[in-house]
Amino acid sequence: MKSVTFRAAGIVVAAALVLAGCSDSNSSSPSTDASTAPSASAPADGSSSETSAADLAQLDKVTVTGEAGAQPTIEFEGPLTFSDLAVKIYSPGTGDEIQAGQKITVNVYQVTADTGTESYNSYTGEPEPLTLTEGQLNEKLLNAFVGQKVGVRVLLGAPGTAADAASGTEAQPGSVAAVEVLSVESLLDDIAPDAPGTPQVKFDDAGVPAITLPKEFKAPTVIQRAILTEGDGEVVTSSNTIKAHYLGVKASDGSTFDSSWSHGEEPIEFSLQQVVSGWTMGLSGVKVGSTVLLVIPPEFGYGANEGHELQAETLVFVVKVEALVS
Numbered sequence: 001m002k003s004v005t006f007r008a009a010g011i012v013v014a015a016a017l018v019l020a021g022c023s024d025s026n027s028s029s030p031s032t033d034a035s036t037a038p039s040a041s042a043p044a045d046g047s048s049s050e051t052s053a054a055d056l057a058q059l060d061k062v063t064v065t066g067e068a069g070a071q072p073t074i075e076f077e078g079p080l081t082f083s084d085l086a087v088k089i090y091s092p093g094t095g096d097e098i099q100a101g102q103k104i105t106v107n108v109y110q111v112t113a114d115t116g117t118e119s120y121n122s123y124t125g126e127p128e129p130l131t132l133t134e135g136q137l138n139e140k141l142l143n144a145f146v147g148q149k150v151g152v153r154v155l156l157g158a159p160g161t162a163a164d165a166a167s168g169t170e171a172q173p174g175s176v177a178a179v180e181v182l183s184v185e186s187l188l189d190d191i192a193p194d195a196p197g198t199p200q201v202k203f204d205d206a207g208v209p210a211i212t213l214p215k216e217f218k219a220p221t222v223i224q225r226a227i228l229t230e231g232d233g234e235v236v237t238s239s240n241t242i243k244a245h246y247l248g249v250k251a252s253d254g255s256t257f258d259s260s261w262s263h264g265e266e267p268i269e270f271s272l273q274q275v276v277s278g279w280t281m282g283l284s285g286v287k288v289g290s291t292v293l294l295v296i297p298p299e300f301g302y303g304a305n306e307g308h309e310l311q312a313e314t315l316v317f318v319v320k321v322e323a324l325v326s
């Protein structure tokens with residue numbers, strides 16, 4: 001089952017981020033238990049349609065100064081209180097547009113919401129990498145970044161936490177943070193089915209595929225997607241539930257680790273919020289009726305599942321999207 005992890009460093013990687021764990025380590029199917037609601041981009045005027053007026057009023061009391069690329073100064077007359085994660089764009093970017101499914105690097109400067117005391121500063125260390133997918137990010141933060149441009153600076157506010165005697169956890173004050181996007185990287189590479197080194201797929205008379213890895217195959221560092229046949233149905237989104245047939249093999253030796261065809265003639269139904277992120281990103285944007293080849297590095301497969309038999313494996317899938325359920 002899913003394990004939800006909150007990292008201790010910084011609002012952007014603590015209160016704001018939910019790192020989606022993966023499925024039971026004994027399962028070799030592509031499913032996880034990650035689940036979030038669909039989201040929409042933040043308005044370009046700097047406000048967030050999902051942040052309450054009261055919380056935005058608290059952020060409006062904050063003044064952030066400093067040049068782009070430099071550690072900012074955050075000033076306010078506290079204490080500030082927030083009912084939920086509050087998001088505000090305080091300086092737009094001018095670089096490449098940021099899209100869902102990409103990886104960004106950010107710098108974070110965070111202070112406590114009561115006294116303004118510094119509580120985290122990545123400017124003195126290493127920037128934080130963030131993957132912009134539902135299930136990886138708090139949806140308000142995802143909405144804030146998607147549609148903006150590199151260089152955008154985001155102001156965040158988060159509520160404090162109460163003491164928990166049972167666990168021995170002390171009460172923590174709320175936080176205010178300035179987050180600056182430094183760069184963006186695509187995590188999905190669309191390739192031609194006949195590109196050199198691409199796994200080859202053949203179908204038998206019953207339509208069941210077999211995957212062959214060519215000698216020149218090299219494991220990629222990003223998700224690779226090749227559309228083998230394009231359907232004419234609706235376009236799949238990352239929040240959809242679909243029915244699909246699939247075959248999965250290990251890139252290390254070409255052996256099959258799972259196949260829906262071995263379970264019967266009926267396709268498998270699953271939510272794209274309950275699968276490994278390589279499936280979520282790789283199948284988003286694909287039309288129903290399509291057959292797709294996916295090559296998924298461990299980072300987007302089972303790399304985070306300690307002890308999973310596929311933890312270190314690059315995975316190669318053929319997926320036939322049969323139907324859109326919801």
